[in-house]
Amino acid sequence: MSLGNIFDIAGSGMTAQSLRLNTTASNIANAETASSSTDTTYRARKPVFSAIQQSMLNPGQQAFGAQGSEDAGAGVRVEGIVESEAELQMRYEPNHPAANADGYVFYPNVNVVEEMADMMSSSRSFQMNVDIMNTAKSMMQRILTLGQQ
Amino acid sequence: MAITFDKALGIHQHALEARVKRAEVLANNLANADTPGFKARDMDFQAMMQKAQDSMSGFGMEKTHPGHMDTSAGASDSDLLYRVPNQPSVDGNTVDSQAEQTRFMRNAMDYQASFQFLNSKFTGLTKALKGE
Numbered sequence: 394m395s396l397g398n399i400f401d402i403a404g405s406g407m408t409a410q411s412l413r414l415n416t417t418a419s420n421i422a423n424a425e426t427a428s429s430s431t432d433t434t435y436r437a438r439k440p441v442f443s444a445i446q447q448s449m450l451n452p453g454q455q456a457f458g459a460q461g462s463e464d465a466g467a468g469v470r471v472e473g474i475v476e477s478e479a480e481l482q483m484r485y486e487p488n489h490p491a492a493n494a495d496g497y498v499f500y501p502n503v504n505v506v507e508e509m510a511d512m513m514s515s516s517r518s519f520q521m522n523v524d525i526m527n528t529a530k531s532m533m534q535r536i537l538t539l540g541q542q
Numbered sequence: 543m544a545i546t547f548d549k550a551l552g553i554h555q556h557a558l559e560a561r562v563k564r565a566e567v568l569a570n571n572l573a574n575a576d577t578p579g580f581k582a583r584d585m586d587f588q589a590m591m592q593k594a595q596d597s598m599s600g601f602g603m604e605k606t607h608p609g610h611m612d613t614s615a616g617a618s619d620s621d622l623l624y625r626v627p628n629q630p631s632v633d634g635n636t637v638d639s640q641a642e643q644t645r646f647m648r649n650a651m652d653y654q655a656s657f658q659f660l661n662s663k664f665t666g667l668t669k670a671l672k673g674e
Contacts (some may be wrong), residue, residue, distance in 0.1 A: 395562055518575055
């Protein structure tokens, strides 16, 4: 029964969304981490999502005549995490312990408002996947009662 | 006249199967709600039922090997189609999560209906066997 696939799909969605929530948490936690050079400054991290195709999971079963569009898909995966290329904030704070010779410190390029919006989006998406899983569970439980009086 | 389960249960078992497949496709759409460039998909339920009906009537050719070609009516266009978005987002994603969730819920209700029909068939058979 392919109802089991729904658990995998929703599970992959939950994994991806919780990883996104993790990067958001890391970005917000480090939003004020100053440093004395551009190389060592924290940069905002973003996950990159991509769709999994069923043919990717079992390439041997892709038989002759089966088109790619027959493939229902098998969820989402995280390709990797990229660091934001946005410009770092340079502030003149001569009294800061990490200030460089010219009295400047570098702050991360984390946009806190954007991160908060991202946080809401990922927690909503997580909830949605949980709902899917619950529905699939009740569908499966119902099929077990087939033929009972 | 031989009594077979296939004949006794009618179209409902195929309907139930189609509902499960559709649930899978919709779940995949929702899991990829934040994937850039992902195109939402859905299946043509009517075409699937037509295919099931053809195979039940006995005129359809049976596929007993994955390499066999599909010869039934409507085989040229696949069951899985791409959704036409009302408003695609900037990153090329066409999943409208609210609409997809509504469809998923409705599909679950339709599944329940199909299940109810199938269950009644079994109840009927049991009653016939017991002679109540």
